Amino acid sequence: MMGRIRTLSQDMISLISAGEVIDGPWSVVKELIENSLDAGATHIDVEIKNGGIDSITVSDNGWGIAKDDMEFCGLRHSTSKLARREDLDAIATYGFRGEALASMAAVADVQIVTRSHEEELGTRLVSRVGERRVLSEASRPHGTTVEVTHLFSRVPARKKHLASPKTEGQRVADVVLRHAIARPDIGFRLLKDGQAEMDCPPKQQARDRVAALWGGDVAKNLVEVNLARAGMSVRGFAARPPVSRGNRSHEYFYVRGRPVEDSHLSGAIESVYSSLLMRGRYPLAALDISLDASRIDANVHPTKREVRILGIDEVVALAKDAVRAALAVETPPKEPAFVLSPGRDESLEPPLFSSSRQRISSRERVRETPLTTNVLLEADTLEVPYAEKKEDTMQIPALGGLFRIIGQLRNLYVLLEFEDGLVIVDQHAAHERVMYELLRRDLNSGPIPVQELLEPIVLRLEHRDAERVLELAEPLERLGYTVASFGGNEVLVSTLPDVLGHRASEMEVTAIVDEILDLGVEHPSEHFMDDVVKITACHSAIRAGQPLSIEEMRNLLTAMANTPNRYNCPHGRPTIVRIGSQELEKRFGRIQP
Numbered sequence: 001m002m003g004r005i006r007t008l009s010q011d012m013i014s015l016i017s018a019g020e021v022i023d024g025p026w027s028v029v030k031e032l033i034e035n036s037l038d039a040g041a042t043h044i045d046v047e048i049k050n051g052g053i054d055s056i057t058v059s060d061n062g063w064g065i066a067k068d069d070m071e072f073c074g075l076r077h078s079t080s081k082l083a084r085r086e087d088l089d090a091i092a093t094y095g096f097r098g099e100a101l102a103s104m105a106a107v108a109d110v111q112i113v114t115r116s117h118e119e120e121l122g123t124r125l126v127s128r129v130g131e132r133r134v135l136s137e138a139s140r141p142h143g144t145t146v147e148v149t150h151l152f153s154r155v156p157a158r159k160k161h162l163a164s165p166k167t168e169g170q171r172v173a174d175v176v177l178r179h180a181i182a183r184p185d186i187g188f189r190l191l192k193d194g195q196a197e198m199d200c201p202p203k204q205q206a207r208d209r210v211a212a213l214w215g216g217d218v219a220k221n222l223v224e225v226n227l228a229r230a231g232m233s234v235r236g237f238a239a240r241p242p243v244s245r246g247n248r249s250h251e252y253f254y255v256r257g258r259p260v261e262d263s264h265l266s267g268a269i270e271s272v273y274s275s276l277l278m279r280g281r282y283p284l285a286a287l288d289i290s291l292d293a294s295r296i297d298a299n300v301h302p303t304k305r306e307v308r309i310l311g312i313d314e315v316v317a318l319a320k321d322a323v324r325a326a327l328a329v330e331t332p333p334k335e336p337a338f339v340l341s342p343g344r345d346e347s348l349e350p351p352l353f354s355s356s357r358q359r360i361s362s363r364e365r366v367r368e369t370p371l372t373t374n375v376l377l378e379a380d381t382l383e384v385p386y387a388e389k390k391e392d393t394m395q396i397p398a399l400g401g402l403f404r405i406i407g408q409l410r411n412l413y414v415l416l417e418f419e420d421g422l423v424i425v426d427q428h429a430a431h432e433r434v435m436y437e438l439l440r441r442d443l444n445s446g447p448i449p450v451q452e453l454l455e456p457i458v459l460r461l462e463h464r465d466a467e468r469v470l471e472l473a474e475p476l477e478r479l480g481y482t483v484a485s486f487g488g489n490e491v492l493v494s495t496l497p498d499v500l501g502h503r504a505s506e507m508e509v510t511a512i513v514d515e516i517l518d519l520g521v522e523h524p525s526e527h528f529m530d531d532v533v534k535i536t537a538c539h540s541a542i543r544a545g546q547p548l549s550i551e552e553m554r555n556l557l558t559a560m561a562n563t564p565n566r567y568n569c570p571h572g573r574p575t576i577v578r579i580g581s582q583e584l585e586k587r588f589g590r591i592q593p
């Protein structure tokens, strides 16, 4: 029987520049998982000892390797996946260079036990660094187990560069996690020093897999991303704010199911979230990009985590649109109308204000517990009947129920009583978001409505500033500001965005222009446009310190209820804070902590 594996021609070997394939335990695990996936496995077990430095074992139930192939190739550069030059351009499989196993054998002891699904008996290959390889028979169910031990033990210079077992172990877990998220159809298990760290059953729904791996607080706030155009698609999941992380560890990208790292894509996704998250916070997203194989540059070392995509700008634009669209969709939650997310990092604890009356047992918890919690008020599809408790009671379905406006605090906050406590709305931050979304919508759908000034405003600027404003005249006009030279260092402003109409004073416009100049932009970009929209929103919004009538508060809340992303202002600060009854009762000693 002729097996699948061929040794590569010298031509092929030189065509594929041989490089360093094995970086550390994580890259061994990555290569082995990819081989298992290529072999049609539906179950992959990974076990590491001492962070993978002592041993790494990957077992699968794939189609195995035929005895002939084992004899023929041993662990020389060989592959079953690539025979012709053209194949290089179409990476349908994960591996295709036939160098992963050979590279491992060069720096570690490798044992392969495998049985092809066409054979009765399996084969064992034992390869110790610097010794002859031994092939023998072995029995096992069909599939392959590769065990890599004593990594770099004969290459002290490389061993020295390994991180601590803990860090190496985390890198391994990250590799397994990334693959597990990409392939919910496959069962994955990870054992660290005998302890199960991850156990995903096969044939899971993609959402369930992501939810299981990213945790319950994230699960409730996952939105599905799915957008296709021009022969490309972006699919996956993203988390809705305020769920976020303090670093990029949860930005996962895949190209045709293959995990990649790409700074263009990270930057793109972060820009979508820039108005939703505070500075220093990063989104959670797992996105798979499908596009024609010919657009993936195979000349980049494929065992590294990067690939080069031809026409990356188009892909980036699609990814941004896809995430933006996904976040704009308001999905009504199934049970609780209130999804609470403590304004702290990685809320692993149960929600503080969940409707089930849990008792908080430890005194420590109370002290650690923040006084307030950012609240994510979800659109509520339940039509709560309008109950006229008091004259100023209003029902805002999208804010989750019935509210009574208590009044204003320090002319900064609107206070609301609702069914389970106190809600505090930052009037400026909330209105800023309303205005921002309104302007963005107008900008996308046509020209921004403008107000012609009966008396144009003349600004006297420094020479360089006047020049810069005039250089930006064209994009500014699209944003509602018409500026023209008035001779010398003077600039004439003849229109403002309509939302700013009521604030048309020289002082206000000077402040706006100063902020635009502070952006330090010479050439307008999408980023610039967005920043100017933020500035416009800020100046048109209700001010901090402005007294409001009940009617005005009511209007603000109604506008808010109809605005996407309403829980953060465009700078990412929260707009709503909630103090639940339970928290109040605890503070007043009405219930035992």
Ligand code: ADP
Residues within 6 Å of the ligand: 004, 005, 031, 035, 036, 039, 060, 062, 063, 064, 065, 078, 079, 080, 081, 094, 095, 096, 097, 098, 099, 100, 101, 102, 143, 144
């Ligand atoms: P590549 O994956 O680039 O072909 P590798 O060195 O990773 O090169 O693997 C060499 C060959 O060994 C593969 O082409 C495949 O035929 C076979 N192989 C490796 N691992 C497995 C496995 N888990 N199941 C079946 N075949 C495997």
Ligand code: MG
Residues within 6 Å of the ligand: 031, 034, 035, 094, 095, 096, 100, 101
């Ligand atoms: Mg491989």
